[in-house]
Amino acid sequence: MIPSVLPTYSRAPLSFVKGEGSWLIEADGRRFLDLGAGIAVNALGHANPELVAALTEQAGALWHTSNLYQIPQQQALADKLVEASFADTVFFTNSGTESCELAVKMARKYWYDKGHPEKTDIIAFSGSFHGRSSAGIAAAGSEKMTKGFGPLLPGFVHLPWGDDAALAEAISDTVGAILVEPVQGEGGIIPMADDKLKALRALCDDKGILLILDEVQCGMGRTGRLFAHEWAGITPDIMMVAKGIGGGFPLGAVLATEEAASGMTAGTHGSTYGGNPLGCAVGSKVMDIVTGPGFLDEVNRKAGLLRQKLEGLVASHPEVFEAVRGSGLMLGIKCVAANMDVVKAGYDQLVLTVPAADNVIRLLPPLTISDDEIDAAIARLDAAATALVAETA
Ligand SMILES: Cc1ncc(COP(=O)(O)O)c(C=O)c1O
Numbered sequence: 001m002i003p004s005v006l007p008t009y010s011r012a013p014l015s016f017v018k019g020e021g022s023w024l025i026e027a028d029g030r031r032f033l034d035l036g037a038g039i040a041v042n043a044l045g046h047a048n049p050e051l052v053a054a055l056t057e058q059a060g061a062l063w064h065t066s067n068l069y070q071i072p073q074q075q076a077l078a079d080k081l082v083e084a085s086f087a088d089t090v091f092f093t094n095s096g097t098e099s100c101e102l103a104v105k106m107a108r109k110y111w112y113d114k115g116h117p118e119k120t121d122i123i124a125f126s127g128s129f130h131g132r133s134s135a136g137i138a139a140a141g142s143e144k145m146t147k148g149f150g151p152l153l154p155g156f157v158h159l160p161w162g163d164d165a166a167l168a169e170a171i172s173d174t175v176g177a178i179l180v181e182p183v184q185g186e187g188g189i190i191p192m193a194d195d196k197l198k199a200l201r202a203l204c205d206d207k208g209i210l211l212i213l214d215e216v217q218c219g220m221g222r223t224g225r226l227f228a229h230e231w232a233g234i235t236p237d238i239m240m241v242a243k244g245i246g247g248g249f250p251l252g253a254v255l256a257t258e259e260a261a262s263g264m265t266a267g268t269h270g271s272t273y274g275g276n277p278l279g280c281a282v283g284s285k286v287m288d289i290v291t292g293p294g295f296l297d298e299v300n301r302k303a304g305l306l307r308q309k310l311e312g313l314v315a316s317h318p319e320v321f322e323a324v325r326g327s328g329l330m331l332g333i334k335c336v337a338a339n340m341d342v343v344k345a346g347y348d349q350l351v352l353t354v355p356a357a358d359n360v361i362r363l364l365p366p367l368t369i370s371d372d373e374i375d376a377a378i379a380r381l382d383a384a385a386t387a388l389v390a391e392t393a
Contacts, residue, residue: 023046045368048368067271087255103254106238121172123171127357182228183223189360190358222330310363339356346381
């Protein structure tokens, strides 16, 4: 008999009743160190007091009015995002996949309005992940996500990640945009090198193509800059964000330049819940904290510390781990042992990590993780690796 919850997830046998900063607590009191942060969502930790205050204050005043009316909380958050980024304008969604939908629509409408309705193709890359909507799975294109769900939304060209020659060849008159994650998340924590991202921007400028960045997982301070593309010194035309922007409240956004957004006039897009007062009140507080004095410096310092300690961990367990990679507090350990076995061994040591493609485990801790918690993370991962080796000996 089918379970009452549609069985689309392989869930771990864990269930939490409370969160506190970097910790998740089960009903029996067991405390797990959360290095997954809800897959890069709880950027400021669980039950962050400032976010709880922002949420409860707004909850006591007004939850929802719809986008029929002015929403001051939405305006305030949009102003902050515009002020802190390349963008001139913002549309709020509830998730990353909805941000993908709008990014695709925006790019196509741009070219339609410019008198180039043929420029509907969007180039995307192998290993990418852009969400589970029809546009999201068609954009990523992997068999795992698309099989059985056809006919797929047309207009996506899939290229191998990092193949410059294939990219140059794929640029045709029907290509309107390139869509890329500056750091692939689900694909196994694969950063695009700064010079590659610069070259991509230059190519888009040269050919008059829109650059869409998917910063759903790598954005909002995760790599140590507010947005990951800042490391390369480039800006996109359109950018998708979600996850960390709401700190755990479902919130996403599409940021764009005035030019790229020029086709999105009244009536061309909408969302019942997108930009609701609750989500935006929380998002505004997240922005204040992440862009506040010294916050990102601390992320970078802790990222350096964690990375250095992980290098030591990997070196001391060559039967389990192969290499560390990633950017800031978006780190992946390529495993020698099966990554799911490592994740499960972590459960036994009360530490949570997240599997990704390419036999990687992801470490995406709250950006607020402390130095002591970093030490505890290493000790628990060390114990997990030791136990795994003992088990398989
Ligand atoms: C890079 C990227 N894009 C899009 C999405 C989809 O976001 P959501 O699950 O909020 O719809 C994800 C989710 O993991 C993601 O990592």
